[in-house]
Amino acid sequence: MASSNKKINKKxxxxxxxxxxxxxxxxxxxxxxxxxxxxxxxxKDTSFLDWYRNTxxxxxxxxxxxxxxxxxxxxxxxxxxIELPPLDGHKQLIFGIRPCDANALAILDMTFNDSYEDPYxxxxxxxxxxxxLGCTNPYDSCFCTSLGSSPTDATNVDLMLTDIGDxxxxxxxTDKGKELMANISLAExxxxxxxxxxxxxxxxxxxxxxxxxxxKNIDEKLLASFDNQDYWEKIAAKCISCGxxxxxxxxxxxxxxxxxxxxxQGARFRSLDSCSxxxxxxxxxxxxxxEKWRRVRNKVCHKYEFYPMNFDxxxxxxxGRCIRLCPxxxxxxxxxxxxxAKA
Amino acid sequence: xxxxxxxxxxxxxxxxxxYLPHIxxxxxxxxxxxxxxxxxxxxxxxxxRAEFTFESGQFGEYSVFGVGEAPFCISSSPTRRDHLxxxxxxxxxxxxxxxxxxxxAEIGFRGPYGNSFPMNFLEEKNLIFVAGGIxxxxxxxxxxxxxxxxxKYKKIDIIYxxxxxxxxxxxxxxxxxxxxxxxxxxxxxxxxxxSWTGREGFxxxxxxxVAPPAQNAVAIVCGPPIMIRFTFPVLxxxxxxxxxxxxxxxxRMKCGIGKCGRCNVGNLYVCRDGPVFxxxxxxxxxxxxx
Numbered sequence: 194m195a196s197s198n199k200k201i202n203k204k205x206x207x208x209x210x211x212x213x214x215x216x217x218x219x220x221x222x223x224x225x226x227x228x229x230x231x232x233x234x235x236x237k238d239t240s241f242l243d244w245y246r247n248t249x250x251x252x253x254x255x256x257x258x259x260x261x262x263x264x265x266x267x268x269x270x271x272x273x274x275i276e277l278p279p280l281d282g283h284k285q286l287i288f289g290i291r292p293c294d295a296n297a298l299a300i301l302d303m304t305f306n307d308s309y310e311d312p313y314x315x316x317x318x319x320x321x322x323x324x325x326l327g328c329t330n331p332y333d334s335c336f337c338t339s340l341g342s343s344p345t346d347a348t349n350v351d352l353m354l355t356d357i358g359d360x361x362x363x364x365x366x367t368d369k370g371k372e373l374m375a376n377i378s379l380a381e382x383x384x385x386x387x388x389x390x391x392x393x394x395x396x397x398x399x400x401x402x403x404x405x406x407x408x409k410n411i412d413e414k415l416l417a418s419f420d421n422q423d424y425w426e427k428i429a430a431k432c433i434s435c436g437x438x439x440x441x442x443x444x445x446x447x448x449x450x451x452x453x454x455x456x457x458q459g460a461r462f463r464s465l466d467s468c469s470x471x472x473x474x475x476x477x478x479x480x481x482x483x484e485k486w487r488r489v490r491n492k493v494c495h496k497y498e499f500y501p502m503n504f505d506x507x508x509x510x511x512x513g514r515c516i517r518l519c520p521x522x523x524x525x526x527x528x529x530x531x532x533x534a535k536a
Numbered sequence: 537x538x539x540x541x542x543x544x545x546x547x548x549x550x551x552x553x554x555y556l557p558h559i560x561x562x563x564x565x566x567x568x569x570x571x572x573x574x575x576x577x578x579x580x581x582x583x584x585r586a587e588f589t590f591e592s593g594q595f596g597e598y599s600v601f602g603v604g605e606a607p608f609c610i611s612s613s614p615t616r617r618d619h620l621x622x623x624x625x626x627x628x629x630x631x632x633x634x635x636x637x638x639x640x641a642e643i644g645f646r647g648p649y650g651n652s653f654p655m656n657f658l659e660e661k662n663l664i665f666v667a668g669g670i671x672x673x674x675x676x677x678x679x680x681x682x683x684x685x686x687x688k689y690k691k692i693d694i695i696y697x698x699x700x701x702x703x704x705x706x707x708x709x710x711x712x713x714x715x716x717x718x719x720x721x722x723x724x725x726x727x728x729x730x731s732w733t734g735r736e737g738f739x740x741x742x743x744x745x746v747a748p749p750a751q752n753a754v755a756i757v758c759g760p761p762i763m764i765r766f767t768f769p770v771l772x773x774x775x776x777x778x779x780x781x782x783x784x785x786x787x788r789m790k791c792g793i794g795k796c797g798r799c800n801v802g803n804l805y806v807c808r809d810g811p812v813f814x815x816x817x818x819x820x821x822x823x824x825x826x
Binding site: 502 | 541542543547550551552553554555556557559580599601602603604605627628631642644760761786787788790791793794795796797798800802803808820821
């Protein structure tokens with residue numbers, strides 16, 4: 194049986210990205226700034242194919258940037274006038290998004306679509322094509338398989354690429370993906386042998402994720418332990434409230450809104466915020482989460498208890514950033530391993 | 537995927553964007569206490585002025601352009617549509633900027649957001665309003681709403697307290713409710729001054745002395761968190777079930793529509809799932825999170 198999938202030689206990825214650049218702003222993994230991010234493709238460099246495991250800054254930054262203008266305003270004799278920046282959103286293509294980060298966007302969609310649609314998030318999200326790239330070399334901090342996913346999970350991308358040696362197998366997942374695949378000039382039909390190699394690659398990658406987390410009844414355990422201050426103080430002890438786990442987390446979305454003013458003109462911006470910061474909940478007279486253990490509890494419970502209560506899904510994809518990028522080696526999997534089953 | 541329409545279909549979006557404020561003009565400023573002012577305002581846009589509706593208990597996000605945005609409940613009643621009101625205690629950046637504004641100044645408003653008091657549930661019931669300080673602001677919208685439809689409700693008790701006589705807000709309302717023979721009004725202060733001839737004592741204690749029967753009653757509570765925390769146990773002692781205790785909560789907020797994250801009490805967002813809650817809904821988390 195002929196496969197409906199295609200394949201492309203790794204040497205041709207540069208040409209493929211050039212083809213896509215005609216229609217989209219193409220983003221690829223880059224270390225140009227010193228930190229691995231998804232950056233605009235420079236038109237030639239494909240060396241990321243050799244070094245790329247995952248970016249430090251997750252591709253959520255392409256949809257929910259660290260800072261963005263919401264509107265600007267100015268005052269004249271008639272009063273204030275408010276102007277929206279253009280929201281139509283340029284068409285962007287993110288090449289090489291990992292399954293964990295693509296799954297995270299599907300989780301963010303729930304919040305930003307819920308009730309009032311968020312025009313800033315959705316205008317970018319709806320104009321973004323995701324080209325997934327399955328992992329071949331997961332980190333020891335990765336635990337996607339514990340959350341029902343895998344390093345080659347194609348659920349939430351448009352096109353999925355799987356490393357089969359000198360080539361990538363290409364699968365079209367969505368209608369947009371099918372359209373894209375049909376137009377790749379350098380792709381060839383995948384053979385049964387290619388499919389077999391892909392299957393092998395998927396299994397190998399799956400088995401390389403060694404960190405395990407038992408999520409069975411985790412929301413119920415957390416609910417039962419909500420008032421267990423001893424446990425939370427122990428868990429929070431080494432946290433320094435730097436916020437890096439939340440700012441880099443692909444499913445964290447909390448934001449702040451602030452005005453900037455210059456000579457009668459101004460703008461309102463939103464920027465990422467973090468529940469790790471005491472000021473996040475500070476009110477003039479009081480602060481419900483002034484103590485560190487309450488903030489750590491909120492972070493953990495939001496992902497593993499509250500989000501499941503509200504949206505039936507754990508707001509964590511096991512990308513492992515909060516483990517490998519934490520300056521004090523705080524570890525979500527250890528935290529959840531020792532949640533007391535009862536209060 | 538859960539998609540709930542928390543706006544109940546009532547969306548008054550500026551330029552179709554939920555984060556854009558409407559321009560509104562301040563029409564009157566009332567000094568309530570040395571730190572609290574009430575602002576009367578109306579939308580600049582005539583069409584919106586005519587179309588805008590809200591329910592008692594809902595709030596808005598108010599902008600002072602260039603300074604920022606902050607949430608306040610709409611303190612006037614939807615039964616009185618001539619203008620809208622909100623009350624502000626001078627405590628932070630945005631509230632200080634608001635206090636500097638006078639009649640004619642332009643502010644931004646987006647909303648109304650949040651749920652509202654369960655009007656159908658309150659009908660044919662005895663209502664006990666328990667408020668402290670500026671916590672009267674959201675209840676005031678409901679009290680006038682109820683009084684403007686007086687025959688739908690049974691006995692009405694209002695227990696209102698503040699730290700000192702000068703901290704009592706809405707004195708013009710307190711006067712009308714005192715004179716209203718269909719309302720039992722008790723005003724108390726934590727500590728009186730030389731001219732104070734009324735009651736002294738904290739709101740929860742006074743509530744215990746007044747001891748309204750729980751039979752066919754609903755208590756609606758709003759005040760500083762410490763007052764709310766001490767009021768629920770008193771109501772419990774009086775025989776009120778958690779479903780008969782209603783409160784409206786305040787938290788630091790930014791977006792007002794359940795996205796920016798910070799106002800949660802457990803899995804509930806005060807802006808999106810509240811601000812009106814029964815004690816039954818929040819008792820799991822309120823002990824430590826509020």
